[in-house]
Amino acid sequence: MVRKLTAAAAALATLTVSCAPPTQTPMKVRALVLSSNGEYAPTEVELKTITDIVSMQGTVAKLQGGAFIRLDSQDPEANAAQTDEAYLRAVLKDEGRPVTASYNTDTSGVLWPADFHTWNLVTTYYNLERAWDYFTTIAEVKQADLPQTTAYYFPEFVLADRSDDPVVDNAIFLSPVKAFLVLPFKELQKAPLALNASILTHEYAHLVFNRRVYEGRGVPDPIRYWGAVGGSTPGLNILKSLDEGLADFHAYVASCQTSYGCNPRVLATSYEGTLMENRDLSKNWCMSRELYTQLYGGNFNTTFSGLEYQVGTLLASALYKASTSAADRQVLARAVVAAYSDTDPLKPGLAQLARATLDNQEYFKLGAAARAIVRHIPRGNVTLKQAVCTNFATHLQIPVSEMTGTDEDSCPESTTTTSACPSIYTIAP
Ligand SMILES: [Zn+2]
Structure with a gap:
């Protein structure tokens, strides 16, 4: 939609x-x-x-x-x-x-x-x-x-x-x-x-x-259960943001097969102006403290309504920036789809993470979802994995600790942010 x-x-x-x-x-x-x-x-x-x-x-x-x-x-x-x-x-x-x-x-x-x-x-x-x-x-x-x-x-x-x-x-x-x-x-x-x-x-x-x-x-169960509460719906907010953002990323990767060529502006040719610009994956998008607060504290049916596109664009844009070659785009597109569902307990997919937190949506974290994607990037793609981790930490302001672990598939402990976005965790002097 x-x-x-x-x-x-x-x-x-x-x-x-x-x-x-x-x-x-x-x-x-x-x-x-x-x-x-x-x-x-x-x-x-x-x-x-x-x-x-x-x-x-x-x-x-x-x-x-x-x-x-x-x-x-x-x-x-x-x-x-x-x-x-x-x-x-x-x-x-x-x-x-x-x-x-x-x-x-x-x-x-x-x-x-x-x-x-x-x-x-x-x-x-x-x-x-x-x-x-x-x-x-x-x-x-x-x-x-x-x-x-x-x-x-x-x-x-x-x-x-x-x-x-x-x-x-x-x-x-x-x-x-x-x-x-x-x-x-x-x-x-x-x-x-x-x-x-x-x-x-x-x-x-x-x-x-x-x-x-x-x-x-x-x-779906997460929508039925997580959407039924009156207070904050962090799990639902994150899941719907993933659905929108990953859809834009796939639309971008698929566009590279067309005669028009790679198109980071998913809405282009049907919409123009702000509506189109707001979904342009090539822009430098940064998570704000207000949006982060809404993501974890807002209600999907009221205060968060519509913001899933903003968070989604941050996510899609981070993936766009991490994958600059056709080979990397394909590896990343496959990793994203593989992360949708995986019963391997060492790298559970989004379906499994959602199911495990069905009674406690506050445990369905953006970092856990991001880690699921990273874990499905093959180990050999070291540079791509590092770029995705850096962009998630920088543009989505996901704490590095949420994406690392003792396994070899998660983000490396050495992951840092870049100066592309201001930190939402430190108070500006
Ligand atoms: Zn959509």
Whole structure:
């Protein structure tokens, strides 16, 4: 999710057809792709995983039109739901129906979308396929862990606690329905979010985080338990910050595979100004004492609301700065994904750390999460590991003692901070 919906939700078309084109894999088709000069252009691409080019279904995704999803804290059916499946049935009021895309074929056999929605559908599928390809190859997630995911195209999505008007201008991974939502656009003047590869990779990263850290649950245990308290929710604040920040880091690493090239500004081409600048990983971001106090003392649904993006950017930016070569980016992307879940007691993953602290979220520390990532950087990558540790200590102001240990995989005892950020622990003279 790019912008905040409601606190509660955050914690959690029928088209015309011409002649039926042939279906074979890979399929050559034109999509709207960001070119090296920063403009979206109709570009010939191959869809490698599509099995039905008209209803837009394949190994990676199934696009579905006409759905109706309603989240409402007063919905008796949703509140009575005891299982993920019951909750899904309660909020998915109408699952919609397959889309129907329409094409013209050029002389070389390449399919050209014949209408606006088909351009949008094809590009959506292409971007999801690229994200899936990034995660299954560069980040080494098993294909079996990332089966076909539904993407509800232009659904009616209502957050009833906020408004009866459907949400527009967003692209979301919504865990309760285990699906992506590509929402209609209304006021967005720049590139629609589904066309934006970085934004869809960010959303796809939420799916991967959900599958590995949250075991694919619609309403994950840490969110259910940690979010139910009225006071401070440090564990939830940290976990949601990790989810957002690591999604931006993956979007950045994946962008290096595109013809546009490495893009540290995840929201670029869809948003501009402060909104975009605030998520620019190449800037020098520093943890402030106020943000640190909120991270550990704030409540996710009230005072911390929205700050997970700030902490997330600090995290993503620290990883960005530590990995300057393609080889290092790949090692780090794999380490991050490996750290999502690891049952090895010598280097527990985020899923295991969260489970172990389910009754005491104050023990789920940013340093422990950072250490989980560091421990999954192979020992041979000494310089990269050192750079990550230094950046975590400097930009996130994580006490070095939280990231070191007697094991060889944690940060070295010699880790120090640099002058890139002022210390939040010493009072300025
Ligand atoms: Zn997000």
